[in-house]
Amino acid sequence: MGGFAAVNDDILQNILFRLPASSFASAACVSKSWNKVCDRVLTCPKLASALSLNPSLPDAVKEALDKVLSKPIRPQFAIASIGLQFSLEAAHQIITERLGSKVPVVTNAACGIIGRDAITNTMREVRWHMIPAEDGSVSRESEEFNRGIVLIVGYLPGLKVDSIPLLRPKMEHRVTMVDRFMMDIRNYTVSVSGSVIPAGVIMFGDQHIDLTPVLAELDCVMPEETVIVGEASSRFVCKTARNSEEYNPDLYFFDAVALVFAKDKNKPPVLACFNLVVLLIHSDIEFWYGIGETRFHATLSTGVMPFGPELKAISVTAKGTECSWLTASMNGYHQILDSQRLLDDISEEMDDEAADLYIGVIQKRPSSLELEKMKLRTYLAFYEVLGGDEEYLVVDGVGIKPGDTFLFYHSDSATASSSCLNAFEKLKVLKPAASSSRNPYSNMDSNGGVFGGLLFSSHYRGETYFDSFPIYSNFPGTPLAGIVCNREIGRDSTAASMWQEAKEESPARCSLHVCTTVYLVFVYVPPSPNLYIN
Known part of the structure; x- marks a missing residue:
């Protein structure tokens, strides 16, 4: 009789696994035995993803959600990346309402999406480009593109997941709370795993914020086995599983958000019983x-290649938060280089005229978390070259200081x-x-x-x-x-x-890349x- 019951469980499990997520959830409420079988299915690791290029936001989000929820899954987290012409807030609301209030969700605006089409199941790689009209407005051609979504929902056995924001007070809008960000990650990890070391971190940063020093701190604090990946410069909205009032958007800007994955100290042990052995x-x-x-x-x-001699920044002038104007000399020499002539020489030497040009700057900065120890972080930061004149080299972004050394890099196929x-x-x-x-x-x-x-x-x-x-x-x-x-x-x-x-x-460590x-x-x-x- 025990063997027959086990075989019946096997058949039931096979049938229930094929149900859509909503029907599966209903089946789990039928009886204790069905609930036990459903729970067994849900202990399996699962990642579900789908891409939709439907130009209608509600339809695209529905296609992606229907696909990822077409099989049973216990969502622990979700990441949605949408086209630039979709409403970030509207897409985020639809997804969070469908997945439930306890699932941390990050929705960001992307320059393109990659994944399997929710309808055709074909692999797609889509890179969008904004095409401005002559009057500066977005053209109709652009309106037809930049629309779509890729959604990934996951359940990772043995891990807990939540989103931790990097806050900046609106009353002191220049002060990013890096120390609190690190402490929030640590406290969450300790609370769910008993350890200060998370298994992984997936980060999303605001397009107006330079995450280079933040990532340098994170790289220093986290051991090598902690994986840190993400997108550093976009628009995003997020929801935590805890709905903490400490993260009130009326009081803070969200400069970044980290999906933190930590080992679950309360995960159940391995169980075996007679019925399972029969199965x-x-x-x-x-x-x-x-x-x-x-x-x-x-x-x-990587898609960049260093070239040329090592240079040193002599003077640096930041133009707001947008770009920097700097003079440079060859390291070990005092003569200021003619930046325009330097760029002309580089252009003549490069085989690919369409290649993008950057400088990679070695930056040694004191840790914002250990100022009293004056401990220096050494990291490589990339800046896109915008142009130059006889005196100044102009690069995108700020943060370079006199004395920093750098090399030129170019994109290389x-x-x-x-x-x-x-x-x-x-x-x-x-x-x-x-x-x-x-x-x-x-x-x-x-x-x-x-x-x-x-x-x-x-x-x-x-x-x-x-x-x-x-x-x-x-x-x-x-x-x-x-x-x-x-x-x-x-x-x-x-x-x-x-x-x-x-x-x-x-x-030098590098956590923020180009190409x-x-x-x-x-x-x-x-x-x-x-x-x-x-």
Whole structure:
């Protein structure tokens, strides 16, 4: 009789798994036995994503939501990236109402979206461009584009998730509360995991805020195993799971928001019982009660190349918060360079006239969290070159100081292509050595593995790249979503390594990139079948 009941549970589980999320939720209320079977299905790791290019905001959001909720899922978090012509607030409201008040959601405006079409299931990479009309208004052609959404919803076994904002008081609008931001992340992580170390952080920053020093602090505070990725320069709205009054938007600007993933100290142990053992004997499915572990793996594909001699900033004048005018000399010399002549020489040397030009500046700054110790952070910050004259070099952004050294960088298709292949090889090692039986209730083999991916790709890389290739080709059929960004967040100590090797200095850290794609994959490690409790 026990064996028959187990087989019935197996059949019921197979049927319930195929229900849409709303019907599945209703089925969980039928009886205790059905609820137990439903709970078993929901303990599987799950990432669901969908893309819609429907020009109607309500229809596009509905298509994406219907697709991600077409199978049972217990949403822990959601990230929605929408076209620039959609209303951020309207899209966010529809999504949060559908997913519920306890699910942290971040909705941001993107320069493009990557994912599988909700209707056709085909892989799409879309990069939008604003096309201004002659009078400065947005043209009708632009209105037809810049519309769409990619939505990703996830459940990660063994982890807790919430959104933590980086606040700036409206009464003191120049003071970003970095110390409180770090403390809020720490307090949340300790409360749910008992540890100060989160498993991962996905950040979104406001387009008017320079996150470089904030990311430098975060990179220093967080251990290497904590993955930090995201989009640093966009518009976003967010909702926390706690609905804390401490984050009152009437009192604060939200300069950034971090989705913080922390290990769940209260996750249930691995359980095994007689019925489960019978289930395993009577089927080819290796499936265990209990919660395994979700791990993050990240890698980068860069598209810029350093060149030329090392230069030093001599004087710097910031024009508001928009740009900086600086004079420069070759490091070790005093003569001020003719910036216009320098740019002309660079233009003649570059093979690609359409290449974008940047300076990568090594910045050594005291920590805002440890001012009394005068501890310096060393990091690499990129600034786009806007132009120059006989005296001044003009770059986008502020933060450069006299004495900072820098190199020129230019976007390079060959570098982007080769580093994309390198990313493919790095992710390839995560593929299981041998395929085992397929677990029908998740996106992976029964021995675990990659069950989803998220990528942040620079819109400067153009439309000639298939940036999803490293994840898409290694893990076909795995849910995948991508955001085309203005500035990409990803921890990396190699960006300035070639520059500094000759000096035998420890390389500057770089967390904010240009012309780069940052890849994040979610890997599930199931509980060991040798560990069980009667």
